[in-house]
Structures are given as structure tokens and as C-alpha cells.
Amino acid sequence: MKPNERQPPRDPRTHQPLPPCEQPGYYPGFSTLSQQSFWDAATRELVRKRVHDIPPLRFFTPNESKMMEAICAHFLPQDDRDDAHQIPILPFIDERLHQKRTPGYRFEDMPPDGEAYRLGLEAIEQMARANHDRSFLELSWREQDELLKSIHDGKPWPGAEEIWKRMPIYRYCGLVIGDCVEVYYAHPWAWDEIGFGGPAYPRAYFRLERGEPEPWEVEERRYEWLAPNESVSDPSEPEIATHKEHPPAGQGGTH
Amino acid sequence: MSYNLGQPIGGAFQSPNDHKHHLGPMQRIEAPMRRYSPDEEVDYLIVGVGAGGGVLLQRLARGGFRVVGLEAGPFWDTERDWVSDEKGSHQLYWEDMRITGGANPLTFGANNSGKGVGGGTVHWAAFTPRFHPSDFEVYTRDGVGADWPISYWDLKPYYELLELEMPVAGPAWYPWGDPHGYAYGAHPMGGVGNVLIKGCTSLGIRVSAGGPVAILSGSRNDRPHCIYRGFCIQGCKVGAKASTLITHVPDAIANGAEIRARAMAKRIHLGKNNRVTGVSYLDREGREQFQKAKAVVICGYAIETPRLLLNSACNSYENGLANSSGTVGRYLMAQAGNVVLGRFDELVRMYKAPPAHALTEEFYETDPKRGFARGFAIQTVGPLPIAFAKQMMAARGAWGWGMRRVMMDYNHWAALGVLGEILPWPDNRVTLSDERDQFGIPIPQIRFSLHENDKKLIEFGKKKTEEVMLAAGATEIVQEARYAHLVGAARMGKDPATSVVDAYGRSHDIANLFICDGSILPTQGSANPGLTIQALAARTADYLISQGTKVFNSDQRDMTPPPIRRHLSPPGTHWKGVPRVA
Numbered sequence: 001m002k003p004n005e006r007q008p009p010r011d012p013r014t015h016q017p018l019p020p021c022e023q024p025g026y027y028p029g030f031s032t033l034s035q036q037s038f039w040d041a042a043t044r045e046l047v048r049k050r051v052h053d054i055p056p057l058r059f060f061t062p063n064e065s066k067m068m069e070a071i072c073a074h075f076l077p078q079d080d081r082d083d084a085h086q087i088p089i090l091p092f093i094d095e096r097l098h099q100k101r102t103p104g105y106r107f108e109d110m111p112p113d114g115e116a117y118r119l120g121l122e123a124i125e126q127m128a129r130a131n132h133d134r135s136f137l138e139l140s141w142r143e144q145d146e147l148l149k150s151i152h153d154g155k156p157w158p159g160a161e162e163i164w165k166r167m168p169i170y171r172y173c174g175l176v177i178g179d180c181v182e183v184y185y186a187h188p189w190a191w192d193e194i195g196f197g198g199p200a201y202p203r204a205y206f207r208l209e210r211g212e213p214e215p216w217e218v219e220e221r222r223y224e225w226l227a228p229n230e231s232v233s234d235p236s237e238p239e240i241a242t243h244k245e246h247p248p249a250g251q252g253g254t255h
Numbered sequence: 256m257s258y259n260l261g262q263p264i265g266g267a268f269q270s271p272n273d274h275k276h277h278l279g280p281m282q283r284i285e286a287p288m289r290r291y292s293p294d295e296e297v298d299y300l301i302v303g304v305g306a307g308g309g310v311l312l313q314r315l316a317r318g319g320f321r322v323v324g325l326e327a328g329p330f331w332d333t334e335r336d337w338v339s340d341e342k343g344s345h346q347l348y349w350e351d352m353r354i355t356g357g358a359n360p361l362t363f364g365a366n367n368s369g370k371g372v373g374g375g376t377v378h379w380a381a382f383t384p385r386f387h388p389s390d391f392e393v394y395t396r397d398g399v400g401a402d403w404p405i406s407y408w409d410l411k412p413y414y415e416l417l418e419l420e421m422p423v424a425g426p427a428w429y430p431w432g433d434p435h436g437y438a439y440g441a442h443p444m445g446g447v448g449n450v451l452i453k454g455c456t457s458l459g460i461r462v463s464a465g466g467p468v469a470i471l472s473g474s475r476n477d478r479p480h481c482i483y484r485g486f487c488i489q490g491c492k493v494g495a496k497a498s499t500l501i502t503h504v505p506d507a508i509a510n511g512a513e514i515r516a517r518a519m520a521k522r523i524h525l526g527k528n529n530r531v532t533g534v535s536y537l538d539r540e541g542r543e544q545f546q547k548a549k550a551v552v553i554c555g556y557a558i559e560t561p562r563l564l565l566n567s568a569c570n571s572y573e574n575g576l577a578n579s580s581g582t583v584g585r586y587l588m589a590q591a592g593n594v595v596l597g598r599f600d601e602l603v604r605m606y607k608a609p610p611a612h613a614l615t616e617e618f619y620e621t622d623p624k625r626g627f628a629r630g631f632a633i634q635t636v637g638p639l640p641i642a643f644a645k646q647m648m649a650a651r652g653a654w655g656w657g658m659r660r661v662m663m664d665y666n667h668w669a670a671l672g673v674l675g676e677i678l679p680w681p682d683n684r685v686t687l688s689d690e691r692d693q694f695g696i697p698i699p700q701i702r703f704s705l706h707e708n709d710k711k712l713i714e715f716g717k718k719k720t721e722e723v724m725l726a727a728g729a730t731e732i733v734q735e736a737r738y739a740h741l742v743g744a745a746r747m748g749k750d751p752a753t754s755v756v757d758a759y760g761r762s763h764d765i766a767n768l769f770i771c772d773g774s775i776l777p778t779q780g781s782a783n784p785g786l787t788i789q790a791l792a793a794r795t796a797d798y799l800i801s802q803g804t805k806v807f808n809s810d811q812r813d814m815t816p817p818p819i820r821r822h823l824s825p826p827g828t829h830w831k832g833v834p835r836v837a
């Protein structure tokens with residue numbers, strides 16, 4: 001992404017963009033990767049690959065990739081990260097779809113994941129044309145964010161009714177956002193950002209209580225930030241349970 | 256910078272390279288495994304080496320039978336194959352396609368079942384409460400659900416055995432159900448446990464801290480103690496958390512059992528005289544093989560067990576093998592597993608400590624004042640970042656910058672899980688779809704819908720858990736609907752017209768076909784099912800050993816209770832630990 005297209009978060013006092021940095025978040029200086037020689041070899045190798053071996057795009061065509069790239073940048077924006085510290089998302093989604101890996105199930109009202117992604121792209125393009133007479137990629141950043149918000153909220157802009165009849169919109173949204181977070185929060189830079197300690201075998205954690213840091217973790221140092229001017233994805237009042245009539249069931253294992 | 260505390264002495268940690276099969280950092284499988292050829296007729300062929308299958312395999316091998324376990328997934332070498340990583344652990348889950356529907360579709364994969372030796376016990380959180388005596392007579396007491404063909408007291412000796420075999424760590428005094436104590440010391444508290452204790456205590460709710468969980472609080476034999484790294488659901492590479500892979504399988508192999516990994520059972524064959532003759536399966540190269548056996552036990556989990564029976568339909572059993580009652584696939588249950596998340600001003604860091612480390616069963620029993628039958632438990636959970644992000648997506652509608660913001664607060668959140676009893680309903684069901692999987696086997700289709708009692712129970716359980724979270728000091732709460740722990744779908748009962756197997760897991764229809772996994776549960780209580788599944792397997796094993804060769808050459812159904820064989824426990828487990836009250 002070119003720097004002049006960036007939509008970085010803002011300083012709440014000055015409303016000026018905060019300069020993109022190596023490591024956003026409240027744990028400055030924390031680095032899980034700095035601890036990797038304390039990890040077991042299999043984990044070290046897995047995380048090394050994740051950081052350094054970015055899979056090639058094989059599922060999406062070049063045109064689809066451009067559009068997906070833009071969509072991922074809205075569902076999981078990274079404009080606060082400098083160019084050298086962007087976490088690649090699309091290549092890993094592409095790899096999953098290319099390898100036809102599933103999460104182990106498909107909702108009976110959903111097409112297979114790969115088809116769902118393609119239908120989604122079609123729907124988004126149709127919505128862009130129906131409402132702005134332009135292709136999705138030609139919309140302004142704000143317009144793109146608003147279009148995707150309408151999908152997220154389950155109140156899609158007109159233009160793709162046929163597709164949303166074939167594919168429940170809230171399931172599509174859960175699929176794509178779910179895949180984006182699965183890639184982003186698997187990256188050690190994201191662990192540093194949120195202060196997650198990361199792998200801990202064979203070395204243990206031993207400060208279990210009161211949220212206290214291990215000697216190699218750091219204390220939290222909070223700062224205030226506002227979402228970018230053009231963004232509509234960070235409501236001051238969180239919209240709890242956007243789909244009251246279809247509360248999506250959890251996908252992750254817990255107890 | 257303060258975090259850089261140097262390097263481990265001697266350089267980065269490496270994997271052992273002794274070319275042995277490792278189960279945890281210290282345990283090894285030393286001797287080569289016995290192998291049977293497919294046309295050798297074995298005594299028992301076990302399909303699926305998970306919670307139920309693992310214990311049964313070990314017991315039958317010790318009992319002197321010739322046993323083979325077919326397992327669809329790999330035989331893990333934990334040092335080589337497992338990682339301390341959330342995304343990198345998908346291979347542990349059953350991720351073959353399942354089609355899900357109904358009014359409240361269940362999600363599978365990481366949320367529900369395992370694949371590979373150890374099955375679901377590889378990635379379970381290892382909460383191991385017993386069922387309550389009331390669970391065995393839900394119909395008699397409440398007029399809903401079903402009664403079991405056995406009582407709590409029939410199973411109690413097996414609970415006691417398995418609690419030592421895993422072993423289970425917990426408090427010296429556990430006040431609910433049939434009160435008892437645990438022989439192995441309870442665990443220290445993590446951030447989420449403290450939230451549960453604080454919230455419960457301020458509301459006058461009793462709480463159990465530090466267990467019961469099948470996680471070692473101190474090292475024992477060749478298994479190290481817990482290092483509180485919080486990756487239980489990703490498979491415990493440390494070997495502190497019990498799984499049948501490390502607790503029962505090594506002893507099974509030492510006693511002559513064979514485990515045939517990456518062998519996917521496709522069809523059970525029925526021969527003459529209404530007896531099964533063996534199982535056809537796809538081996539690791541995808542070739543179809545047939546293993547002959549005198550008796551077959553299915554232990555494939557509440558989806559794959561009915562799937563295999565339905566796919567084994569034949570002329571004598573057109574609607575599925577052992578399905579003359581029409582109940583194979585029906586009465587599938589999942590527990591309500593709603594997660595209530597609370598944000599605290601202070602830091603929690605919920606990724607530390609095992610997710611499972613404290614709970615309350617104060618609301619377990621029916622209370623007529625609440626307006627619904629049965630109850631629920633509240634338990635600690637500790638989602639890692641990806642699971643937490645998905646919860647924020649579902650529960651709070653987080654996306655974009657909203658997602659980035661709430662995730663930066665990950666360390667301020669704590670999560671508590673409701674574990675609620677959903678009743679068995681005939682329309683909650685596993686059937687075969689028209690689509691086929693990579694082996695050419697029909698993909699299962701699952702339909703799941705909540706009924707009135709379930710909905711009331713979940714509403715109440717959710718509210719109560721939210722109260723606890725607020726009482727602990729949370730300043731913001733959200734909740735996510737979730738279902739977990741599938742059981743049922745081939746239930747046991749006294750009446751062959753309304754159940755699939757009898758009190759020992761023998762199918763009513765076919766005398767040498769058994770089921771020994773969670774699918775035989777008639778009701779599920781609000782205790783996690785893993786301990787009960789393994790206790791039932793030990794009981795079935797005692798029965799089969801008592802029956803001797805009668806199972807192989809007679810259709811006679813002898814229901815005499817077997818003696819309890821305590822000497823069949825894996826070595827060094829029985830009569831160990833500190834004896835406690837009760």
C-alpha cells in the first residue's frame with residue numbers, strides 16, 4: 001500500500017495521524033521472537049516459517065486478489081504499522097482455500113468456502129456498481145468501509161440481493177473476518193502488540209496471578225488513540241450482538 | 256532492554272534425536288508394537304482410540320485379549336508433531352467435512368472433536384468432574400430426558416479408579432453430587448480462577464478451586480508437572496495433562512495391543528447368524544483393507560459412531576447396522592457452553608495457567624423455582640488470542656479498527672463458561688448426506704435445535720454467569736453462544752425399542768457388536784463428559800473380561816455385574832496419591 005493511501009489512527013488531542021510504527025499496542029519493547037531459543041524446536045520452526053515463508057497466491061486470480069487485499073485491509077486494517085511490519089493476511093487465506101482445508105464443517109445453508117469467497121466478491125462488486133456506478137476498487141476508502149459495514153451489520157446496500165439469498169450475509173461475514181483474525185493473531189508481531197506471552201514450552205510461565213508480567217514480559221503502557229477519520233469500524237458504543245435473530249455460535253473450543 | 260534475559264545455557268532448546276517415539280519429554284515407547292495381519296482373526300477390533308477406545312484397548316490387552324485399535328488419525332510423537340501454537344494445532348481436530356444445520360447449528364473442528372491416537376483427550380481442557388447421582392435418573396426425577404440403565408453407584412468405583420489413573424488433581428473436599436475428595440493436590444490459581452472465586456464468594460456461591468482437572472500438579476513417574484503455559488486445548492506437549500495417548504495407550508502397547516494409525520473405518524461387515532465379522536477400512540495409502548475380528552467395538556465419537564453404523568446398512572439392517580430401534584443418530588446432545596467475557600480495569604493475562612482450573616456446580620440440580628428442569632455449572636476458560644478475537648467478533652460485532660482496539664485489551668479480559676445440560680431430543684440427529692468425503696464415505700449431516708427447557712436453562716445460566724462476572728468487578732460484559740461436548744446418538748437403555756446398546760455397551764441387535772464412547776450416554780448432566788466416558792469404558796472392559804470367550808461364540812446376553820478389577824490399572828497408579836476424605 002502506498003503511504004499516501006494510509007488511513008492511520010489519530011492522536012485524540014491533536015486529531016493528527018499517529019505516525020506508522022514498528023509495533024503498535026501498549027507493550028513497547030516486548031518481543032516474543034526474542035525469546036524463541038526458549039521454545040521447543042518444532043514451535044520455533046513453525047513460527048519461523050509463518051514469518052518468513054509467505055505462500056504464493058494460487059486460489060485467487062490477480063484481479064480477485066486485488067479486491068480481496070482491499071477487503072482484508074478494511075476487515076483487519078494495519079495502517080498504524082510501518083511498511084516493514086505489515087502482517088500478510090491474504091496469502092494464508094489463499095493457501096487454506098487452495099489446499100481446500102476446512103474448519104471441519106459447513107453450514108447447510110452455505111456453499112463450500114472457496115465458492116463463498118468468490119460469491120462474496122461478486123456481491124461486493126455488484127453493490128459498488130449499483131450504488132456508486134464504480135468498481136469497488138475505485139471507491140474512496142470511506143465508501144469501501146461503509147459498503148463493508150453494511151454487510152457486517154446485515155443491512156447490505158442494494159445490488160446483490162440474489163447472492164445474499166443464496167448465502168446468508170452474516171455467515172459470509174463471519175467466514176471472512178474469522179479467517180482474517182485467524183491469520184493476523186497467529187503472527188508473533190500481533191502477540192507483541194497485544195502483550196500475549198506466546199509459546200512457553202519448555203520454559204514455563206510462573207507469575208499466574210494479578211496479570212503480572214514474567215521477567216521477559218513488559219508492563220502495560222497505555223495510550224489513547226482514535227480510529228482514522230475515514231473509518232466506520234470502531235464504534236464508540238460497541239454494537240453488541242449485531243445479529244440478534246441469528247446469534248452466531250462460537251467456533252473455537254474452550255472447555 | 257529488560258525482556259532480554261539472555262539465552263538458555265547451551266543454546267536454543269532442541270528436540271530429542273534418539274529416534275524413539277516420544278509421549279511428552281520423558282515418556283518413550285520402547286519396545287516395538289505387536290502387529291497382526293488383516294486376515295488373522297483378532298478378538299476385539301476397536302474403531303477409534305480416543306477417550307473411550309483408549310481405556311478399553313488398555314484394559315482388554317491387560318485382560319489377555321488379542322486387540323487391534325483402528326485410528327483414523329496419526330499416532331502422535333508429541334515432541335515432533337505438536338507445537339505451542341494456536342493456529343498450528345489444527346491437525347489435532349477432526350476437520351473432515353461435516354454439514355451442520357437445524358435452528359442452532361453446531362460448529363465442529365476445533366470446537367468439538369479430535370483425530371489421532373488419544374482422540375478428544377488430546378485437546379480437551381481436562382475438566383474431570385463426576386456426574387451426579389441425579390444424572391442417572393433424570394426421567395424418574397423430572398419427567399424429562401431419560402433414565403440410565405445403571406446408577407451412579409454402579410459407576411462410582413470406576414470414577415475412583417480413573418481419577419487415580421489419569422490422575423485428577425483437585426481439592427481435598429468436593430461438595431457437590433456425591434461429595435468426595437481428590438488424592439492429588441489442587442493447582443494454583445490463574446487470573447480467571449481468581450475472577451470466578453471473587454465473583455462467587457461475594458454472591459455466597461460455593462466454588463471449587465484448582466480442580467478437578469486431569470493435570471499433574473506435581474511430577475509423577477515419567478510425566479512432568481504442569482508448567483502453566485495455557486496451551487491445553489492445543490495438546491499438552493509437556494505431558495502434564497492426561498490424554499489416553501499418554502495414560503493408557505503405552506500400557507496397552509506394552510501388553511500386546513496393536514494400534515493401526517491412519518486407518519479410517521468405512522464399514523462393519525455382517526456375516527452369517529447375525530454376527531459381525533470385521534471392519535473394512537482405508538489404510539494410510541488409501542487402500543481398502545479388511546480386518547477380521549471375533550467382536551467389534553466402535554469408539555468413534557458421537558458423530559462418527561452413528562455415521563459408521565448408518566453407513567454399514569445391509570439387507571438385514573436397511574436403516575443402519577444395529578438400528579432396528581431407529582434411534583441410531585438420534586438423541587444427539589451437546590452441552591450449552593456459552594462464554595461470558597468480562598473486561599477488568601486491572602490486567603488478567605488469561606493465557607497463563609490451564610484454561611480449566613476452577614468451577615462451581617452450585618446450580619447443577621433441578622430447582623423448581625427456576626421454571627426448568629436440570630441445571631448448569633460455571634467454569635473457567637482461557638481463550639488464546641485467535642479464539643478470543645472470534646469471540647469478540649461473535650459477541651461484540653468487532654471488526655476493523657474496533658477489532659484491533661479490543662484485541663489490544665486482550666490482557667484485561669477474563670472468560671467464564673456456562674456448562675449447561677441440554678436434554679436429549681429425537682430430532683437432534685446425525686444422518687448421512689448425499690455428499691461424499693475423500694474416502695468415498697457419505698459425509699454426515701447434523702441437525703441441532705434447542706427446545707423450550709434448553710432455552711430457559713441457557714438464559715438463566717447466562718444471567719447467573721454474568722452476575723458472577725460483574726460481582727468480580729468486570730466493567731463491561733459480553734457473551735457468546737456456544738455448544739460443546741457432543742454425546743448421545745447411540746444411547747444405552749434397557750428397552751431395545753428405544754435405545755441402541757445395553758448397560759454394558761452391547762448392541763441390542765447384534766451380540767458381538769459393542770459401542771464404547773460418548774455416544775452411549777442417555778443424558779449428559781452438566782459435568783464435562785470425558786471422565787464418565789473413560790469410567791464407562793473401564794466398566795465395559797470388566798464386563799467383557801468376565802464374559803471371556805462367551806462373547807465370541809454365543810448370542811446369550813448375561814447381565815450379571817462383573818467384579819471390579821483394580822489390578823488392570825496402568826502400573827503405578829492404583830492406590831497411589833494422598834488418600835483424602837470421602
Ligand SMILES: Cc1cc2nc3c(=O)[nH]c(=O)nc-3n(C[C@H](O)[C@H](O)[C@H](O)COP(=O)(O)OP(=O)(O)OC[C@H]3O[C@@H](n4cnc5c(N)ncnc54)[C@H](O)[C@@H]3O)c2cc1C
Nearest residue numbers: 253303305306307327374375380381382520559773783785
Ligand atoms: C476444545 C475442547 C475442550 C474439551 N474439554 C473437555 C474437558 O475439559 N473435560 C471433558 O471431560 N471433556 C472435554 N472435551 C470433550 C472430550 O474431548 C470428549 O467428550 C471426548 O474425547 C469424547 O470421547 P469419545 O471416546 O466419545 O471420542 P474421541 O475421544 O473423540 O475419540 C474418537 C476417536 O475415534 C477416531 N475415529 C472416529 N471415526 C473413526 C473411523 N471411522 N475409523 C477410525 N477411527 C475413527 C477419531 O479419530 C478419534 O481419535 C473437550 C472437547 C473439546 C473439543
Ligand code: SF4
Nearest residue numbers: 481482484485487491
Ligand atoms: S497449562 Fe499445564 S496442562 Fe495445560 S498445556 Fe500447559 S503444561 Fe500442559
